[in-house]
Amino acid sequence: MPKVVFTHPVSDTAHWASKHSERVEAFASWGSNVVDYLSADGSSNVAVSVDVHDLAAMQAALDSPEIEAAKQAHGVLEPLMIHIEKS
Numbered sequence: 001m002p003k004v005v006f007t008h009p010v011s012d013t014a015h016w017a018s019k020h021s022e023r024v025e026a027f028a029s030w031g032s033n034v035v036d037y038l039s040a041d042g043s044s045n046v047a048v049s050v051d052v053h054d055l056a057a058m059q060a061a062l063d064s065p066e067i068e069a070a071k072q073a074h075g076v077l078e079p080l081m082i083h084i085e086k087s
Helices: 013-018 020-027 055-062 065-074
Strands: 003-009 031-038 045-052 081-084
Touching (some): 013 031, 013 045, 020 065
Antiparallel strands (some): 003 081, 031 045
């Protein structure tokens, strides 16, 4: 099961961090062990790591209107970078 790391800026780090449980719920059908990271330099860049058991389902979810709405509600800004662990 690869670990996937998402990195992106947000409009408000405190607001984004407060939405952790919603991210866990949104990712539950394809991933587990959702961990949020704030930038050590105090910038608006954040990261999320997820243990992904279904990469195809993850990709389909990322293209869904539900995830797009969640991104907007959480203050996610572009660019969104996706990093997949190499085994």
